[in-house]
Amino acid sequence: MGPTADEGLLRALYREHGGPLLGYVLRLTGGDRPQAEDVVQETLLRAWRHPEALAGRPARPWLFTVARNLVVDAHRARRARPPETGIDEQVVMTAAGSDDIDRALESWTVAEALAELSPQHRAVLVHTYYRGLSVAEAAKALGVPPGTVKSRTYYALRALRLALEERGLAP
Template structure:
């Protein structure tokens, strides 16, 4: 199998996983696609140096988070995805059984959204999240606390009651 064929196979496998993380991070389909393409393109440029192909997914995810973090640093990007004044409550849930988490995530500032996604979706530790986002562990904790408080406000009783039912 040639290197290009290996890479094509890798893209087919890694794409859905990376796209879901990217979508949660940036909250918009087109940006998520752009983010994953950028991360995979950078991975391709380093493909010859990734001797352990099994580690390629981790490498691509790291590049994706680094790229997203650079995007967060751009004020213009934040404005492009901002919804202006935040509503008092997010739009009604898309399903009576599932609260509209996507809208609630979009209402968070980028850093808080990234902290939530990395800690609770990617299952990274506080230290790993701090390292990935280049912030201090204390900031990860405080941002998590702020984000959780906002999510509770946005998702209201649904979040609390659903949580109780899952206990």
């Protein structure tokens, strides 16, 4: 008996997205490979159970969002576990608030998206947004005309938005 269409979908998702998804989840879990593999497996299982969620849209942003939510949920579940379970909360994870974890996850995602931009786009965003330089100051620091800074900023923000949408983080 050959594989069903559902199994084919699952295999295709794993083949196309498994590696990047595992890398992403490894970063979210602080390098905990067994946990990351469990999260990837659960993410793909949810995609298999709900193929309608992927219909008519790119799969990767949905997969990355589900994986991120699973990591956050697992962290919150560990923090909510009563002391009589014998789990030492200090060993499992330092006591960071949920907002801190969410901000850290978003920061990693934005850093990944920035890394995908061209060096010129990344540089203009770093100068204008992260360093707070004016267009004129950024133009001087980058050695380009102010109009080029404006143009690069516009296209860099568009590229960054697309990269964030792929990761399920765009508004």
